[in-house]
Amino acid sequence: MKIVPAIISATLTTALIITLNTQLPVGGSKTPRLGYFLSPQKGFWKNAEPTDISFDEDIKLHGLKAGAEVYFDDRLVPHVYAENDYDAYFIQGYLHAKFRLWQMEFETYVAAGRLSEIVGDSRLNTDKYFRRLGMVYAAENSLKAAEANADTKNALDAYTAGVNNYINNLNENDIPLEYKLLDYKPEAWTNLKTALFLKFMSFDLSGQGDADLGMTNTKNFFGWDTYKKLFPAVADSLDPIIPKGTVFEKAGTTVSTPKNIDSLYLNNTNDVIAAIPPIIPDKDNGSNNWAVAGSKTKSGKPILCNDPHLGLNLPSLWFEMQITTPTYSVYGASFPGTPAIPIGFNDSCAWGETNAGRDVKDFYEIKFKDSTMQEYWFNNAWIKTQFRREVIKVKGKPDDVEMLAMTIFGPVMYDKKFQSNNKDGKYYAVRWTAHDASNELLTFYKLNRSKNYLDYVEAISTFECPGQNFVFACNNGDIAIRQQGKFPAKWKRQGDFVMPGTDSSYMWQGFIDIKENPQMSNPARGFVSSANQMPVDSTYPYYLGRNGNFPLYRGIEINKRLSSMNNITPTDMEELQIDNYNVFAATAKPVLLKYIDENKLNDKEKKYLNIFKSWNLRADINEQGSTIFKILWDSVYAEVYADDYSKAKQPMYWPEHSTLLEALLRDSNYVFADNILTTDKVETMHDVVLTALQKATKTFADLEKNNKLAWGKYKDTRVNHLLKLPALSRLHLPIGGGENIINATKSEHGPSWRMVVQLTDKVEAYAVYPGGQSGNPGSKYYDTFIDTWAAGKYYTLLFLKKQEARHNNRIKWHITFING
Amino acid sequence: MKFFTAILLTALLSFAFGLFSIIPWWSCALCSLLVALSVHQKPSKAFLSGFLALFLLWGIMALIIDFRNEHILATKIAGVLPLGGSAYVVILVTAIVGGLVAGLAALTGSYLRKK
Numbered sequence: 001m002k003i004v005p006a007i008i009s010a011t012l013t014t015a016l017i018i019t020l021n022t023q024l025p026v027g028g029s030k031t032p033r034l035g036y037f038l039s040p041q042k043g044f045w046k047n048a049e050p051t052d053i054s055f056d057e058d059i060k061l062h063g064l065k066a067g068a069e070v071y072f073d074d075r076l077v078p079h080v081y082a083e084n085d086y087d088a089y090f091i092q093g094y095l096h097a098k099f100r101l102w103q104m105e106f107e108t109y110v111a112a113g114r115l116s117e118i119v120g121d122s123r124l125n126t127d128k129y130f131r132r133l134g135m136v137y138a139a140e141n142s143l144k145a146a147e148a149n150a151d152t153k154n155a156l157d158a159y160t161a162g163v164n165n166y167i168n169n170l171n172e173n174d175i176p177l178e179y180k181l182l183d184y185k186p187e188a189w190t191n192l193k194t195a196l197f198l199k200f201m202s203f204d205l206s207g208q209g210d211a212d213l214g215m216t217n218t219k220n221f222f223g224w225d226t227y228k229k230l231f232p233a234v235a236d237s238l239d240p241i242i243p244k245g246t247v248f249e250k251a252g253t254t255v256s257t258p259k260n261i262d263s264l265y266l267n268n269t270n271d272v273i274a275a276i277p278p279i280i281p282d283k284d285n286g287s288n289n290w291a292v293a294g295s296k297t298k299s300g301k302p303i304l305c306n307d308p309h310l311g312l313n314l315p316s317l318w319f320e321m322q323i324t325t326p327t328y329s330v331y332g333a334s335f336p337g338t339p340a341i342p343i344g345f346n347d348s349c350a351w352g353e354t355n356a357g358r359d360v361k362d363f364y365e366i367k368f369k370d371s372t373m374q375e376y377w378f379n380n381a382w383i384k385t386q387f388r389r390e391v392i393k394v395k396g397k398p399d400d401v402e403m404l405a406m407t408i409f410g411p412v413m414y415d416k417k418f419q420s421n422n423k424d425g426k427y428y429a430v431r432w433t434a435h436d437a438s439n440e441l442l443t444f445y446k447l448n449r450s451k452n453y454l455d456y457v458e459a460i461s462t463f464e465c466p467g468q469n470f471v472f473a474c475n476n477g478d479i480a481i482r483q484q485g486k487f488p489a490k491w492k493r494q495g496d497f498v499m500p501g502t503d504s505s506y507m508w509q510g511f512i513d514i515k516e517n518p519q520m521s522n523p524a525r526g527f528v529s530s531a532n533q534m535p536v537d538s539t540y541p542y543y544l545g546r547n548g549n550f551p552l553y554r555g556i557e558i559n560k561r562l563s564s565m566n567n568i569t570p571t572d573m574e575e576l577q578i579d580n581y582n583v584f585a586a587t588a589k590p591v592l593l594k595y596i597d598e599n600k601l602n603d604k605e606k607k608y609l610n611i612f613k614s615w616n617l618r619a620d621i622n623e624q625g626s627t628i629f630k631i632l633w634d635s636v637y638a639e640v641y642a643d644d645y646s647k648a649k650q651p652m653y654w655p656e657h658s659t660l661l662e663a664l665l666r667d668s669n670y671v672f673a674d675n676i677l678t679t680d681k682v683e684t685m686h687d688v689v690l691t692a693l694q695k696a697t698k699t700f701a702d703l704e705k706n707n708k709l710a711w712g713k714y715k716d717t718r719v720n721h722l723l724k725l726p727a728l729s730r731l732h733l734p735i736g737g738g739e740n741i742i743n744a745t746k747s748e749h750g751p752s753w754r755m756v757v758q759l760t761d762k763v764e765a766y767a768v769y770p771g772g773q774s775g776n777p778g779s780k781y782y783d784t785f786i787d788t789w790a791a792g793k794y795y796t797l798l799f800l801k802k803q804e805a806r807h808n809n810r811i812k813w814h815i816t817f818i819n820g
Numbered sequence: 821m822k823f824f825t826a827i828l829l830t831a832l833l834s835f836a837f838g839l840f841s842i843i844p845w846w847s848c849a850l851c852s853l854l855v856a857l858s859v860h861q862k863p864s865k866a867f868l869s870g871f872l873a874l875f876l877l878w879g880i881m882a883l884i885i886d887f888r889n890e891h892i893l894a895t896k897i898a899g900v901l902p903l904g905g906s907a908y909v910v911i912l913v914t915a916i917v918g919g920l921v922a923g924l925a926a927l928t929g930s931y932l933r934k935k
Contacts, residue, residue, distance in 0.1 A: 005863070006931035013853075013924040017846045020917065031901075035921065038914045039845040040881035041838035044897055045914070048889035172841035177893075181900070727899025778893030 023183055028122075032181050047177040047778040055813035060820025063161050064090055071805040072813040073798050076773035076781045079322040079811075081802045085151075086158040088323050089339040091817060093162025093189070096319060100336035100775040101166070102176035103315040103722060105186060107337060108193040111135050111200035116394040118184050124392065124400060128418055129278050131390040131402055134411040135203065138435045139195035145437040146195065152441045156191040159339040163189035177777055178723065197337035198441065202434040204310070205466035207281030208549040209361025209432065209495070213273045213414075215546070216497040217650040220269040229671065230655045233492075233547055234538055236662050237587075239556045241469060241481060241535040242518045243525070251541035253510040257491040264500055266493065271365075273498060275414035275428060276651040282749050285310055287354035288554060288577070288742060289471040290529035290562060291479040293522065297568045302473035303758045305573050306343055306352025307751040309744045312719040314729060314783060316771025318753050322799060323448070330448040331765065331799045333753045336775075340444040343753060345765060345799075348451045349474045350757040354530045356467030356483050359545035360433040362494075362508075364409045364501030368427055373405045373412070376427075379503045383408065409501055410435055429501060431508065433486050438464035453478045453521065460484045461514055469530035475759040480521035481528035483535045487512045490543040512542055527562045531555035531742075548656045553740035557583040561742075570766055573756045576742060578792035580619040584661070584740035585629050589617065591664045592632065595689035605693055608700045619743075620736045621712025628709075630738075631699050633657070635692035643675045712736060717747050719770050719786060721777070728777045730770075735790040743792075754794065766794035822859055823869050830855045830873035830922060848874055852922035856929025863930045870926025871919040879915030886911055 020035030037043040055072050066083035068091045073079065078095050082088035096104060109115055113130035115123035130136075146152040167186050179185060219227040238244075258265070287308040294300040310317060318333040323341065332344015343352045367377040368385075375382040388411070390402040405412040407429045414428040439462055446459030456472045460482060463470075467485025472478070488495075488508040499506040518535040520528055533555035534544060544550075560583075561576055593613065601609065608628055615625020641654055663670045668685055675683045703709045717735050721728035737743030737750065744750050755767040770789040774781035788795065798810055805811055833851035837843050852870040861869065886894045886907055894907035903909045 002931045006928060009863075009924060009928040009931050013849060013921070013928050016921060016924055017849055020921065021844075021846060035917060036845045038878070038917050039838070040878050040885060040914065041835075042841075042845045044893060045882055045885045048885045048893035050888035051890045051892070052888070725900055727896045727902075727905075777896055778889060780890070780892060782892075 030120075033183055037180055042173050044177055044180055044778070046173050047180070047776055049774075049776060049779040051780045055815065057815045059815055059817050061090070061094065061162075061165050061817055062820060063165065064817060064819040067819055068817045069802070069805075070095070070815040070817065071800075071808075071811045072815075073808075073810045074812050075320075075784065075795060077320045077322070077798070079324070079798070079800055079805050081324045081805070084325060086154055088325050089155045089158035090162040090165075092321070092323060092334065092339055093159035094166050094817075095321065096334070096336040097163040097166035097189070099773060100315055100319055101163075101186060102178040103775050104197065104337035105189075105193070106178070106722060107200060108196045111139070111196040111203070113390070113392060116392055116400070118182050118395065120395040121397055124394065125278050127392050128400075128402060130203075131392065132404060132411060132413040132418060133203070133430065134404070134432070134435055135196065135199050136390065137388060137404075137411065138202070138432070139192055139199045141435060141437040142199065142439065143192050143195040145439040146441050147191065149439055149442055151445055152439055155339040155441065155445060156194055159194065160189050160191050176775065181723070194338050194441075197335065199434060201335075202466045204281045205285055205355045205468075206358075206360050206432070206434065207283070207285065208357055208359045208545060209363075210277050210280050211546070211653060212361075212363050212495065212498055213275055213277070213428070214651045214653050216271060216273050217648075218652040219266075219497055220271055221648050221650070221652060222644075223269055224266045230659070231546065231548060232659060235534070235547055235552050235658055236666070237552055237556060237658075238534055238537065239552075239559050240533060240537050241483065241528075241530045241555070242520050243523075244537045246520075246536070248536070248540050249516070251489070252513045252516055253489040255489050255491045255494075255509045258505040260505075265497065265506070271498070272650055273426070273428075275418075282311060284551070284739060284744065284746065284749055285355060286357065286532035286551060286744070288529075288531045288558060288744070289352040289354045289469065289481075290527055290558060291350075291471050291473040291481070292562060292565075292568055292573075293479050293526040294477050296526040296562075296566055297758070299569075299758060299760050301475060301758060301760045302477060302479050303568060303570060303573055303756065304345070304350040304352060304471060304473035304479075305577060305756045306354070306471065307577055307744075307754040308343065308353065309750055310752040311749055312717075312752060312770055314719050314721045314771055314777075315775030316752065316769055318769050318771065320767070320769070320773065324802060328449045329799075329801075331797060333755070333767070333769065338441065338444075340441065341448050342444050343755065344448075345757045345759075345763055346448060346450070347763065348476070348759075349456065349472065350759060350763075351447050351450075351456065351470060351472050352755065353468040353470055355532055356469055356485055356535070357532050357545075357549045358467045358485065358487050359495055359549060360465060360467065360485070360487065362431045363413075363428045363498045364407075364431065364506065365498055366407055366409070366412060366427040366429050366501045371416075371425075373415070373427070376407055377502050378408060405429075407501070409507070428498060433465040433488070436464065436486065438462070438486065440464065452476060453480060456480065457482070469535070471528060471530065473757070473759055475761065475763075478522060479528055480519070481530060482519035483517050483530075484514065485517070487517070487542070490545075492543045494543060496546055516542075525563065529555070529558050529562060531558055548659075551740065552658050553584045554742055554744065557581065557742055570756045570758045570764060574754075574766060574792075574794050577751070577754050577756070578737070579742045580736040582617050582619050582626065582629075582738070582741050584657070585626070585633075586617045587665070588633060588661050589615075589629070591661065592636065592689060595685045596693065597686060597690065600690055601693070604701065605697045608697055609693065618736070619711055619738045619741050621710060621734050623711045623736075624709045626711035626738075627703065627714040628696075628700060630714075632693060632696045635696040636660075636689055639688045639692040639695075640670070640672050643677045644672055646677060711738075715747055717745055717750070717790070719783070720748060730783055730786050733786065733790045735792075754789070756794065763799055765797040765799060767797055768794045822861055823865055826855050826859045826861060826866070826869035826926070827873045827876070829859065830870055830926070831877040834874060834877055834922070846921065848918065849921050849925035852925040853929040856926040857933055860933050861930060863927055866930035867923045867927040871923030874922035875915045875919030878918030879911060882911045882914045
């Protein structure tokens with residue numbers, strides 16, 4: 001033996017293996033273990049699916065009651081034919097796991113505040129945020145409610161068994177790519193994970209309350225009177241979901257405004273709140289939905305449409321499928337992570353949701369006896385704090401233990417241990433309806449089986465959070481819409497700001513009876529619609545929250561268009577869903593032009609102004625006018641308000657764009673036009689718009705030079721992988737639309753599922769989503785639908801009876817599941 | 821002859837071990853070491869046979885997978901790692917990594933046996 005060379009060589013070999021078996025830090029993140037990752041028998045190569053893969057299989061699953069047949073069509077949409085409910089959800093769980101395991105687990109890690117377990121302490125703050133919001137607490141409460149109901153318990157148990165069956169039979173070499181990238185392994189699924197997933201949706205869709213902290217700063221900075229001008233309570237141009245003029249009954253739940261509201265709340269401007277949530281859901285998490293009655297359609301039958309606007313991600317939030325048992329048959333978009341179909345249709349009905357946007361999350365300032373937080377002052381007594389232990393496991397580091405202080409209001413989200421900039425030593429507890437035990441799954445379960453209007457009403461009656469506008473249509477001709485949720489009955493401005501938490505006077509005094517929720521069925525106008533606008537006008541007897549929570553313009557345009565349409569076909573509805581007309585710009589354009597004095601412009605400014613002037617108000621990909629409008633408007637907006645906020649030190653909110661536009665429509669001497677930083681001059685809107693145009697022109701020229709003045713290039717829509725890895729994302733998609741436009745496609749956010757269903761005797765349905773059925777980036781089916789989606793095209797959905805599925809020429813593969 | 825036997829044995833053993841998900845990826849180093857201990861060669865030859873065994877095994881496997889996958893994933897991984905977006909570079913890197921590990925292990929084996 002040659003000792004020295006042997007030792008050197010052995011050391012080198014070991015060092016190389018150790019290096020290749022370690023996650024190496026590179027630029028803030030970590031590489032996979034390269035040896036493992038590159039190994040063709042273990043690593044990513046195992047996820048490179050042959051493009052001619054066959055999904056035909058006979059699978060034995062332990063725990064199935066009777067068995068099931070699954071037919072996959074050419075788009076890899078499974079059509080599940082099961083003998084009973086249990087097997088149907090078992091198979092749904094199995095299929096979700098087979099195609100989307102990593103994403104469904106990852107999302108529940110996010111919701112449960114467990115990202116640090118996977119990626120280390122870089123995400124600790126996010127984890128703390130979700131723990132302190134009480135996400136796990138909320139999910140546990142809701143799970144109790146769901147498991148107390150025999151039907152949802154059965155569905156959850158079956159679903160979990162299905163997911164776990166897949167995981168248990170999964171060869172470790174075949175786990176999804178992302179596990180290999182981040183170097184961890186799938187764990188067992190539980191019913192709690194489904195509850196966590198649904199709570200994440202509640203979080204994502206009830207983010208309106210998160211603004212309370214920054215809004216308190218804003219009010220305190222400007223004072224109540226100025227605040228009211230910046231944030232008016234109503235919008236002039238509102239076209240509510242329930243048309244103006246509808247007569248509402250007197251409030252069934254009366255609320256009394258606290259007597260000291262002026263001194264303690266509205267005019268109390270002493271507080272400064274440094275705490276700001278590290279994540280705020282996209283303000284435009286919203287959607288369009290509508291249903292037109294047979295009186296307005298060519299077929300004489302209703303058509304229902306829905307497109308939920310959410311973050312655009314790969315793998316997609318949605319997984320398309322059909323579920324059929326001997327008692328019902330449903331088709332639609334399912335959530336990997338959850339049994340049943342949240343948006344879709346069956347033999348007789350179709351339904352869809354948009355976000356209600358009501359404020360169901362409020363903050364209270366708590367007075368603790370001392371910094372141990374053992375006791376807090378409430379209704380003239382010291383109350384013992386309950387603590388909830390939240391252990392955050394951190395990869396490569398010791399656990400982080402949070403003792404979550406639970407008050408009568410809810411968990412204390414912000415204190416000096418969370419949010420380093422919150423040095424004021426104050427404590428803010430959060431009251432959120434998602435903390436209350438509720439069974440949202442039951443609604444989807446029942447909707448899937450509903451046969452008529454009464455079934456629909458019954459199905460949605462238990463849905464509490466996040467509040468949704470449920471649209472409905474039935475093949476007997478009924479159409480309906482109802483804003484459903486558990487909404488606190490509030491006095492005006494209650495919960496717009498952080499409230500005093502030292503007694504019960506500022507607590508929610510009750511909830512609105514669901515019979516009083518805004519609703520409408522078979523209206524004379526022949527359609528119902530919602531686009532996240534305020535659901536009712538000011539004659540509704542309850543306070544709905546800040547006006548800014550409710551976008552105005554899509555609703556206006558949808559209602560205008562539907563009113564004028566007749567003889568409607570599904571193709572007309574598709575065209576409406578992808579329509580790029582910008583009603584906000586249409587309103588703003590003449591206002592802007594009014595203030596521009598062309599004599600004061602140079603040639604360059606005139607050139608861009610002319611493009612704007614001749615713009616057709618559409619946000620199509622090639623329209624330069626759309627880009628110019630957006631930049632010019634933002635420039636005007638900044639010019640109007642920037643000076644007013646220039647001395648603000650705390651995180652604050654700026655007014656809604658609609659507020660500025662409505663102010664300009666109302667009054668040319670808008671009080672905020674004056675630049676308060678220039679003491680020698682009182683600026684008018686003429687000055688503002690001129691300066692704004694001059695500033696914007698530089699941007700226009702830069703964009704033009706870089707060939708990015710066309711709207712599609714400027715907006716640059718992409719569908720990001722959940723880990724934000726560009727190589728796994730789809731970038732630079734040629735698609736128009738944007739904010740305030742029916743086709744609400746922004747750069748990373750927009751219609752995550754587009755569906756049009758005509759309820760003829762044989763249901764006709766069309767849909768598309770920006771993703772693909774497989775969550776595997778190595779699969780041909782990973783992003784199959786994205787180009788179709790971007791082009792504004794739809795797929796004709798196959799809704800098949802079992803005997804038809806066998807012979808349909810679009811059916812490509814078949815899995816037989818048997819109990820074994 | 822020994823040279824080709826070593827290559828073949830190393831590749832076959834590594835492939836067989838790789839089939840078991842419980843056995844880690846670096847089992848190929850053990851296989852290479854084992855073969856170098858049993859089939860005695862000069863250090864340079866041992867290195868080369870170990871290297872070639874895994875270079876070819878991993879390279880050919882990756883090549884076949886990539887072909888059947890129409891370069892979909894390898895192209896993406898070439899963007900993630902980052903390797904300039906070329907699937908072939910990813911295949912080459914895969915082959916070299918496998919080759920180096922097995923080559924060095926074989927070298928060690930050869931030295932351990934050497935009188």
